[in-house]
Amino acid sequence: MRPTKRDELVQKALQTFYRNGFQATGMDMLVAESGISKTSMYKHFRTKEDLILAVLRLRDEQFRNWLYRRMEEKAGTPQQQLIAMFDALEEWFDEPGYKGCMFIKASSEYQDASHPIHKQSADHKRMLESHITNLAEQAGMENPGALARQLLILKEGAIVTAHMGHTDNPAKDAKAAAIQLVKNHSP
Amino acid sequence: MRPTKRDELVQKALQTFYRNGFQATGMDMLVAESGISKTSMYKHFRTKEDLILAVLRLRDEQFRNWLYRRMEEKAGTPQQQLIAMFDALEEWFDEPGYKGCMFIKASSEYQDASHPIHKQSADHKRMLESHITNLAEQAGMENPGALARQLLILKEGAIVTAHMGHTDNPAKDAKAAAIQLVKNHSP
């Protein structure tokens, strides 16, 4: 079991794909930036698409772990966690090198709904929806499913608005909206 | 003044880019799908980037005209128009071949904020924000700028959620949220 090299490749590819895009990044660029030979890459992944799918799996794990932990650190109750999601997003948007959501970009570059990369991106969003719906249930909200979907629409909208860069602080705007929605869904 | 051929090219390129993506569409594919020779294309546009910028200008004009007219047709008062935006979005999402927002995709494929394609995409969003803010002012809303930004975050979120396809009817969810936000901003 030598997990090192393969994981190192996926980690480096994630950074390059995020910074440079999927289609715009050639395998030769990955060789140059990761220091791993092309032959080794194709030993681990049969195609570029397989590598991208592995990158998205890693990103899904990293992002959900980070978001859920940050929401818990910032708030005590489930209801407060729903609002704290937007404080966590603001931290993310302010990071240098922020370039939007990797899954939105993936499904934008591979836009056919039947494409494996598109489907796996949609899976990530489904898992987020499941978690937020659970939180809304724990918080005793009325219609937790609908509230979760509304909050996640705010989240996606804030992510793309922050990436477009035409607005000062979309996380703050989304948070203000979220507070009203949560209040209106409280019993 | 012969506007025909050039406009025909831009119109055809718009369809192909929207269906197939920007980077994934080569100039040879545009030749095949438009029936216009490559030499003529490069007479009208010096680079592929110039053609994309012209396509985005056309799309901006088409989309804003369509959205504003549809909002007016569906509602009488400015306040009702704000809500009707989400009914118009639902019509759009239900169209066959819906593939998300062209400007989100453009800024996702050309993600550097200093890139002309990214900047022009942000301009489109700025013009939408200006129009919605005006409507919110005409409707006598409190803090019309903040309400407009919130509604537009809902719009962008619904657009990407509809494209991901993991949710049934994001336009309906966004509309329900918008109704609450407008109500809370009413004097």
Place this chain on the structure above:
DNA sequence: TGTTATATGTACCGATCAGTAAATCTAGGC
């Protein structure tokens, strides 16, 4: 009839694309 602007087809450019072949190097297990 001659001029000019715009269109065309075809063939090409160097660079890059994803992916492969083959020979060599390196390290750990026995």
Place this chain on the structure above:
DNA sequence: GCCTAGATTTACTGATCGGTACATATAACA
């Protein structure tokens, strides 16, 4: 010391990329 497995470099494939050269065709206008 030897064997094996994984990693390496180098060179290569055919296809496609954005963009160009060049010679020709068409049609309006003078």
